[in-house]
Amino acid sequence: MKRRDFLNTLALGAGIVLPLGSHAWAATGTGESPTRKKLVVVMLRGAVDGLNVVAPVGDENYLRLRPGIGLASPGMENGALDLDGYFGLHPALASLQPLWQQKKLAFVHASGSPDGTRSHFDAQDYMESATPGRKSTPDGWMNRLVATLPGTTTPSRLLGIGPVMPRILAGQAAAVNLPNVASATRADILDRPAIGAAFDQLYANHPRFGRAYDDGRKAHREVMMAAAETPQMQAADRGAPLPNGFPDDAARLATLMRNDPKIQMAFVALGGWDTHVGQGAGTGQLANRLAPLGQGLAVLAERLGTLFDDTVIVVMSEFGRTARENGTGGTDHGHGNAMWVLGGKVNGGRVYGDWQGLEDAALNEGRDLPVTTDFRSVLAQLAERHLLLSDRQLGQVFPAMPQKGPSFKVV
Amino acid sequence: MTKRLLLALLAAASAVAPALHAAPLPAGQQAVHVLNRLAFGPRPGDVERVQRMGVQRYIDEQLHPETIPMPAELGARLDALETVKRSAGTALGDYIELRKEVRNEEEGAKQRRRIEQGRATREEAEARLVRAVESPRQLEEVMVDFWYNHFNVFAGKGVDRALVASYERDAIRPHVLGSFRELLGATAKHPAMLFYLDNVVSSTPRPNAKGRAQGLNENYARELMELHTLGVDGGYSQRDVTELARMLTGWTYDQRRLVRQDETFRFDAGRHDKGTKTWLGHEIAPSGQAEGEYALDVLAMHPATARHLSFQLAQYFVSDAPPPALVERMAQAWLASQGDIRTVLKTMFSSAEFMDDAALGAKFKTPYQFVVSAARASSAPLANVGPLVNTMSQLGMPLYGCQTPDGYKNTQEAWLNPDALTRRIAFATSLAQGRLPLATKPVLAPPPPAPMMQNLAGSDASPAMFMPPPPSPPPPPVPVDPARLQATLAGALSPATLDTVARHPDNLHAAMLLGSPDFMQH
Numbered sequence: 001m002k003r004r005d006f007l008n009t010l011a012l013g014a015g016i017v018l019p020l021g022s023h024a025w026a027a028t029g030t031g032e033s034p035t036r037k038k039l040v041v042v043m044l045r046g047a048v049d050g051l052n053v054v055a056p057v058g059d060e061n062y063l064r065l066r067p068g069i070g071l072a073s074p075g076m077e078n079g080a081l082d083l084d085g086y087f088g089l090h091p092a093l094a095s096l097q098p099l100w101q102q103k104k105l106a107f108v109h110a111s112g113s114p115d116g117t118r119s120h121f122d123a124q125d126y127m128e129s130a131t132p133g134r135k136s137t138p139d140g141w142m143n144r145l146v147a148t149l150p151g152t153t154t155p156s157r158l159l160g161i162g163p164v165m166p167r168i169l170a171g172q173a174a175a176v177n178l179p180n181v182a183s184a185t186r187a188d189i190l191d192r193p194a195i196g197a198a199f200d201q202l203y204a205n206h207p208r209f210g211r212a213y214d215d216g217r218k219a220h221r222e223v224m225m226a227a228a229e230t231p232q233m234q235a236a237d238r239g240a241p242l243p244n245g246f247p248d249d250a251a252r253l254a255t256l257m258r259n260d261p262k263i264q265m266a267f268v269a270l271g272g273w274d275t276h277v278g279q280g281a282g283t284g285q286l287a288n289r290l291a292p293l294g295q296g297l298a299v300l301a302e303r304l305g306t307l308f309d310d311t312v313i314v315v316m317s318e319f320g321r322t323a324r325e326n327g328t329g330g331t332d333h334g335h336g337n338a339m340w341v342l343g344g345k346v347n348g349g350r351v352y353g354d355w356q357g358l359e360d361a362a363l364n365e366g367r368d369l370p371v372t373t374d375f376r377s378v379l380a381q382l383a384e385r386h387l388l389l390s391d392r393q394l395g396q397v398f399p400a401m402p403q404k405g406p407s408f409k410v411v
Numbered sequence: 412m413t414k415r416l417l418l419a420l421l422a423a424a425s426a427v428a429p430a431l432h433a434a435p436l437p438a439g440q441q442a443v444h445v446l447n448r449l450a451f452g453p454r455p456g457d458v459e460r461v462q463r464m465g466v467q468r469y470i471d472e473q474l475h476p477e478t479i480p481m482p483a484e485l486g487a488r489l490d491a492l493e494t495v496k497r498s499a500g501t502a503l504g505d506y507i508e509l510r511k512e513v514r515n516e517e518e519g520a521k522q523r524r525r526i527e528q529g530r531a532t533r534e535e536a537e538a539r540l541v542r543a544v545e546s547p548r549q550l551e552e553v554m555v556d557f558w559y560n561h562f563n564v565f566a567g568k569g570v571d572r573a574l575v576a577s578y579e580r581d582a583i584r585p586h587v588l589g590s591f592r593e594l595l596g597a598t599a600k601h602p603a604m605l606f607y608l609d610n611v612v613s614s615t616p617r618p619n620a621k622g623r624a625q626g627l628n629e630n631y632a633r634e635l636m637e638l639h640t641l642g643v644d645g646g647y648s649q650r651d652v653t654e655l656a657r658m659l660t661g662w663t664y665d666q667r668r669l670v671r672q673d674e675t676f677r678f679d680a681g682r683h684d685k686g687t688k689t690w691l692g693h694e695i696a697p698s699g700q701a702e703g704e705y706a707l708d709v710l711a712m713h714p715a716t717a718r719h720l721s722f723q724l725a726q727y728f729v730s731d732a733p734p735p736a737l738v739e740r741m742a743q744a745w746l747a748s749q750g751d752i753r754t755v756l757k758t759m760f761s762s763a764e765f766m767d768d769a770a771l772g773a774k775f776k777t778p779y780q781f782v783v784s785a786a787r788a789s790s791a792p793l794a795n796v797g798p799l800v801n802t803m804s805q806l807g808m809p810l811y812g813c814q815t816p817d818g819y820k821n822t823q824e825a826w827l828n829p830d831a832l833t834r835r836i837a838f839a840t841s842l843a844q845g846r847l848p849l850a851t852k853p854v855l856a857p858p859p860p861a862p863m864m865q866n867l868a869g870s871d872a873s874p875a876m877f878m879p880p881p882p883s884p885p886p887p888p889v890p891v892d893p894a895r896l897q898a899t900l901a902g903a904l905s906p907a908t909l910d911t912v913a914r915h916p917d918n919l920h921a922a923m924l925l926g927s928p929d930f931m932q933h
Contacts (some may be wrong), residue, residue, distance in 0.1 A: 046815070118633070118652075119643045121817050155829060163807040165828035177828045179805060184830065189837040198915050198923055199836055202908065209832060209928045216829030271814050276609045276630040278623060327626015328612045333633070365649065 034151025035264040037310050037387050038257060040300070041142065041168070043267065044293075044317040045124060046274035049286060050337035051323060051369070053093070054107045054351060058086035061358035065324045069281050069331070078282025087351045092287035093294040099301060099342060103349035104308075106410050110336040110353045111373040112319055118333035120274070123318035128168035130376050130398050141397055142267055143171030145383060148393045154262045155219035156226075161249050162269035169267060174211075176219040181252035185227035190217065226260035227252070246270055246296035254303035257311075273317065276330040301342060309344030312386050312411060316340075316375060322367050323358055334368030339378055341410050345386070352408045376401045378410060385411045434768045441466045443902040444771055447933035448728050449473050449760070450549030452784030455899045470760050474588065474753055476548035485545050494531040495538045499577035499602055500673035502531070506573035507670065528572065533797070533853065535566075535576050536810050540796040543783045554587035554752075555579065556779060557727055560818035562598040562639060564607045566811035571603050575811050578603035581675075591720070591750035592711040595639065599707060600676040602664045608634055608816060611663045613656060615684035624663075624682060632656035634816045640710040642719030651691055657684040658695060658702040717745035721755065728756075729765055730773045731822045737764040772903070772932040775823035778806035780933065781835055785842055785925050788899050789891040791849050798847040802838045806831055832931070839926035843896075844918075845888035893920035904929050 055071045056062050057080045063070040071088060072079035080088025081097055087109070089097065099105040115132035117123050126132040130141035146158045153173050160169045160177035169175040178184040190196045196217075203213035242248045249268065257263050272289055279286045297315070301308050320337030342348070354372035356362040364370040376398045383389045383397060436444055442461040446453040449470065461469045472479060489495075497505070509527055512520035543552045559579055566575045582601040586594035598604050605611040608631035614624040632655040637643045661683035668674040678700040688695040688702070691709070695702055710716055721741035725733030740762065741755050748754035759765055776784065782799045800810055807826075813819050820826070841847050897904070897912075897920070904924070912923045924930065 117643070118649060119637050120815065121637075122643055164825060165831070170824060174829075176830050178830050179807060183805070188833065189840045190833055194916075195840060195919065195922070198919050199926060201914075202911050202923055202927055206928045209827070209931060212827055212829045212832050214829075216831075216833040219829055220833060274630075274815075276628055277612055326628055327614060327616060328609060328623045328628045329625075330609075330628070332629050 033261055034149060035157060035262055038264055038266075038304075038307065038312070039142075039145075039382070039387065040253070040266045040268070040311065040313040042293075042297070042313065042315045043124070043127070043166070043168070043269045044273050044315065045120070045269055045271045046317075047120060047123075047319050047321055047333060048273040048317040048337070049275060049279065049321040049331050050109070050317070051320065051331075052279075052281075052286060053090050053290070053340075054083070054109055054338045055080050055088050055090065056086060056355075056358060057088040059358045065358060067325070068329055069279055069325045071282055080282075084351060090287065090290055091282050092290040095291075095294040095298040096342075099298065100349055104301070104342060104344060104346055106341045106346055106348040106350050106352060108339040108341065108352045108373055108378050108406075108408075108410065109355055110369045110371065111339045111375055111378060112336045112371040114371060114374055116335065118319065118335075120318055120333070125167055127316065127318050127375065128166060130379070131400065132376075139171030140166070140168035141379070142168045142265060143173050143175055144397045145387070145389075146175070146265060147171065147173040148389065148396050149264075149387065152262075154222060155215040156222040156256075156260065157262055157264050159219075159223075159253075159256075159263060159266045160269075161253065161266065166267060166269055174215045174219075176215060178223070181223075181227075181249050181256065184220070184223045185252070187224070188220070190220075222260060222262070223256060226256040226263065228259065229255055242299065243292060243295075246292050247299055250296035250300040251303055254300050254307075257304060258307055275321070276326065276328065276332060278329040279331065280329075297342060312341065312343040312346065312382050314339060314341055314379070314382065320369050323363055323369065324367065335364045336369030336371045339375060341378070341382070343386075343411065346411050347409055350408075352406070352410060354407075373406055374402060377404075377406050381405060381409065382411060385409065435763065436766050436768055436771060438462075438466075440771060440902055441766060442469075444766070445469055445760075447772075447784075447903070448765075448774075449553060450787075451543055451553065451780060452787050452933060453899055453903075454787045455790050455895055458899070458902060473548070473550035474757060474760075476551040476588070479548050482545070482547065485541070488541060489538055492534040492538050494534045495576050495580070497576070498673050499574055499581070499675050500669045500671070502573040502577060503570060503602075503666070504670040506570060507666075531573070531576070532566075536800045537796050538576075539579070539810065540783065540786075540799055541793060544786045544793055550756075551584075551587060555584060557724070558583050558587050558594065560813070561723065562594075562604065563813050563816055563818035564603045564811075565814045565816075567814065568607055571607055574601075574603035574606065577601070577675075586752075588753045588756070589751070591716075591745075591752055592707065594752070595707050595711050596704075598639070599635070599662070599703070602669055602675050604631070605662065605664055605676075610659055613660050613663075614682035615657070615660050617682070627653070627656055627660065627684075629653055629656040632659055635659075636710065638817055640719070641713055641715040642722075645713070645715035645719060647691060650689075654688045654690040654695075655706055657686070657688050658690060658706050660684045661700070662703050711750050712746065714742070714746065717742040717750070721745055724755065725759060727821050728759060729770055731824070734764045737762050772929070774821070774933050775827050776931060776933050777819065777821050777826055778803050778808040778831075778835075779810075779819075781806075781931065782838070784933065785839060785930070786849075788930075789842055789896060789921070789925065790899075791842060791845075791847075791891065794850050794852045795848055797853055798841075798849055802834075805834055835931065836926035839930070840922040843891045843893075843921035843925050845890045850889070851886060890918070891921040891925075893917060893924065896921050896924050900924060900930070903933075 052071060057071055057073050071090065074080050074082035074088050078091055081091055081094060083089055083100065096105055113123060113126050113132045115126050128140045129137040131137040142158060146153060155174040155176050158169060158173060158175040160166055160175065161181060162177065163179060165177040169177060190199060203210050242251050253266055270293065275286050297313065304311055316339050317337050320334040321331035322334045326332050356370065356372065360366060380394050380398050380401065384394060442458050445466055446457055446461060509524040513524055546552050564571055564575055564578055566572050578601050582597040586597060609628045610631040612624040613628035614626055616626045618625055629652050633652045636645060636647050636655065641647060661679045663677055663679050663682065664675060665677050680699060683699055685697045687697060718738065721738045722733065725738050725741060729737065741758050744755050744758040782802050786793060786799060803810055808819055908927045908929050912920050915923060
């Protein structure tokens with residue numbers, strides 16, 4: 001019996017024995033919590049320039065296409081950090097180099113959405129609904145994913161961090177979005193008993209807002225509880241203050257995930273990657289945005305501790321940018337990009353994907369990277385191999401995706 | 412689980428039901444409805460006033476703001492906001508001067524810059540919010556919110572910090588009820604937009620030119636069609652984007668001339684691509700600046716633009732999924748009136764769909780609408796708009812702080828989320844209890860160095876220019892009068908809410924009303 005079929009049978013069996021699925025994990029026989037395997041998705045809104053994140057510095061066309069913004073070769077001043085002799089990592093991501101060397105970081109290059117739109121907003125929408133080309137999908141794939149997983153879903157099982165509720169979290173399952181983790185861990189006015197009780201009554205069973213209110217109250221309590229740092233943790237963190245923004249959120253997210261095993265998935269949105277003008281090369285605008293991202297990811301990996309072995313972190317962006325630099329020291333909207341995958345059990349230290357080079361004939365529409373790996377096939381592989389989804393469940397989370405999976409195994 | 416499912420089904424059923432049994436709003440509720448949509452909700456006495464004058468007259472009056480006198484007090488207050496009155500050139504000159512002083516590491520320059528920019532940011536917010544709360548020309552303020560957002564410029568991008576005040580005053584405000592073509596042209600030629608979407612540096616290829624403008628940049632051309640006019644499904648291709656970008660090469664401004672003589676727009680023939688273009692299926696003969704003007708003419712009157720903009724207006728004013736027949740009638744009015752915004756609005760306001768039972772309370776307030784409507788309903792003193800500004804930031808809608816050119820959404824899906832809902836309630840409670848320092852004029856002081864806006868590494872958008880009131884004796888809290896508030900909101904409060912509120916102590920009433928489910932919608 002193939003493993004996949006075996007899992008199918010198992011999922012069906014679990015479904016029959018425990019129709020509500022609330023303790024379906026017991027059926028796996030391992031006694032393992034259904035929320036043990038973690039997934040963190042970081043979305044770089046605005047289309048990060050993947051060709052300068054994982055730069056094909058070994059390609060003779062690279063600097064021809066990018067004379068002003070291309071990264072210098074490894075070993076040169078502000079040069080790329082060598083990955084595999086052909087690709088080089090942006091030097092602002094030096095904090096991720098140890099993870100690469102430990103083979104806990106991989107990239108999938110020339111990946112992305114099969115839909116050819118170069119609209120940020122449509123492309124982000126498609127990446128969050130995981131239904132490229134279809135705008136009517138009502139929910140996001142992370143919400144469908146959490147809904148399909150066994151175990152009880154508490155409001156903080158699926159957490160968002162970012163300015164607004166993202167499309168990827170929308171749907172039937174409870175999900176809570178926090179503007180930043182620090183502010184969510186402080187007591188608020190509803191924690192005063194008389195005030196909390198008054199609003200509880202006002203919102204009880206309210207058809208339009210009752211559920212959101214209830215989830216908000218519960219999530220707040222859960223996050224407050226989970227935010228408490230033990231003295232041992234503080235010692236481990238060495239009390240080093242982190243810059244505001246992603247590094248701080250990442251560190252606090254790690255604390256929440258370590259303290260509350262029910263928190264299983266997180267989504268973080270980071271903006272500011274739409275570098276049409278003066279994006280710089282080894283230093284400059286893009287470098288200034290990459291540095292805190294790399295630092296935050298490294299901090300998240302470190303502070304998750306042993307939990308990092310049970311975690312996969314994916315970094316993705318709606319599309320890539322033009323292979324050629326434009327007339328203003330930047331890059332315009334493109335197509336294929338690089339996905340980043342981090343985790344203790346990731347088959348890292350490799351750049352995956354069907355890479356076709358940078359010759360003019362290899363470029364999509366003569367201007368950007370073709371998409372040779374559908375982003376959904378990478379996500380589906382993670383969902384299958386890391387979160388142990390069955391084919392049936394995969395079909396619910398990623399409907400109408402091509403049957404052919406990638407030829408490589410990222411985890 | 413079962414109960415939740417049942418509730419979801421009930422909610423779904425109740426959402427569908429009104430559409431099946433469309434019924435015009437009873438006269439008593441029409442006044443509340445127009446105050447919620449043409450205005451940022453009622454202030455004390457507004458519902459009675461609109462009922463007395465008649466709903467139709469109120470709508471007509473709001474469509475002609477020039478006929479509504481501005482209160483002298485409000486005029487004087489706006490007039491005192493010196494930084495907001497600066498021309499684009501003066502504001503930019505001041506900005507550059509401070510930046511130079513910081514670069515030269517002059518004594519105290521950083522502190523000076525923080526204070527000066529903090530003051531400008533605070534005054535911009537004050538000008539916008541005091542008008543939104545207090546202006547009797549409410550529809551004009553609603554349309555400023557709509558159009559600024561439609562033609563969004565992010566204040567955190569470089570020199571746009573200095574230019575957004577002029578952008579709103581000179582490019583947006585004069586046209587909010589006028590000609591769309593003029594509005595479109597004013598935004599296209601304003602330095603704030605030219606800088607924000609990079610057309611300022613777009614050029615025909617000139618590899619040896621000094622500075623950044625050595626070649627084509629298609630950023631503005633794409634968003635002009637995708638967001639400002641045709642819409643993403645408006646039937647254009649990547650080729651059309653590139654060709655439109657070529658037509659718009661040379662549309663720029665010269666920083667020195669802007670600062671010295673307030674020249675806000677310049678067509679630089681040296682940067683213009685003089686070749687023939689093929690755009691939207693037409694061959695465009697070379698004609699310099701006229702190519703761009705022609706493109707704006709075509710785009711403003713394009714049927715796809717009429718539909719896209721009509722949909723957006725109907726979504727803002729009627730419901731998240733506006734009735735297609737209404738959108739179509741509005742689009743027809745758009746084309747028949749040559750894109751006259753007032754005519755399109757009139758078509759919408761006089762429609763059965765707008766004045767329908769199903770539309771009442773159908774919209775979930777954006778953070779901006781929630782905060783402004785709470786300030787209006789509570790009639791709180793507004794010497795300091797800082798707490799309103801900070802709340803909008805916390806709720807994910809910082810004023811002038813939308814980073815991307817699509818602007819903020821206005822749908823329930825975008826804004827209803829569990830954590831944000833409890834934050835709204837917290838704001839409502841503080842406001843009702845008189846605990847927000849709204850009555851205390853803020854002191855001029857440097858803002859804290861930590862950026863307010865997370866996730867915007869490298870941006871100087873920090874709207875955190877609002878200091879708490881001085882630490883010396885805090886004024887005693889003045890709670891909102893619950894009876895007056897309840898009278899103001901009468902007609903928009905459900906019996907269930909009124910009943911629950913009545914069962915609680917008086918000192919919680921105002922908080923419960925402003926934080927009620929009924930006040931989250933409009």
